[in-house]
Amino acid sequence: MAFKFKTFAAVGALIGSLALVGCGQDEKDPNHIKVGVIVGAEQQVAEVAQKVAKDKYGLDVELVTFNDYVLPNEALSKGDIDANAFQHKPYLDQQLKDRGYKLVAVGNTFVYPIAGYSKKIKSLDELQDGSQVAVPNDPTNLGRSLLLLQKWA
Known part of the structure; x- marks a missing residue:
């Protein structure tokens, strides 16, 4: 569905x-x-x-x-x-x-949920204080990733 x-x-x-x-x-x-x-x-x-x-x-x-x-x-x-x-x-x-682009939105599509991935840990419970986490380099998706981390902190 x-x-x-x-x-x-x-x-x-x-x-x-x-x-x-x-x-x-x-x-x-x-x-x-x-x-x-x-x-x-x-x-x-x-x-x-x-x-x-x-x-x-x-x-x-x-x-x-x-x-x-x-x-x-x-x-x-x-x-x-x-x-x-x-x-x-x-x-x-x-x-x-x-x-400074002169672009306009002409329609809507869908937004994929943001998620975390790791090759080293299987659960967020394994994430230790001081661990390094990569986040998106653009402000709008950085905010989404920080909210995700806050939710699971």
Whole structure:
């Protein structure tokens, strides 16, 4: 059930992006759009949305993958891609402020829950005082990770 909802949300966001971002493009094929996504789980969901967009709506969605969270907005700002689907609104707002991009949100997608991972410990009970923990380097996701740590402290 959760996957169906995620798929529906991804398809909806993708189609919304196509409808709004595709307006006024001078491309030869008005049904083609380049969408930036992050590799991994987000890419897998986008691939399902890509297939649905093609099969149900005749839209040609070209997925462009990125390995970090800064490059998709940079590529969109430069015109290398037509849309991206990877970030929540607070992250976009921070990027607009920090980098001066002239981007707007045209639809919503889903936000993955933030989680902690380790190769050394199996439980947070094993985390000792003074242990080093890596957190995201952007303010909006840093806040999410600190709230997670606070919850489990």
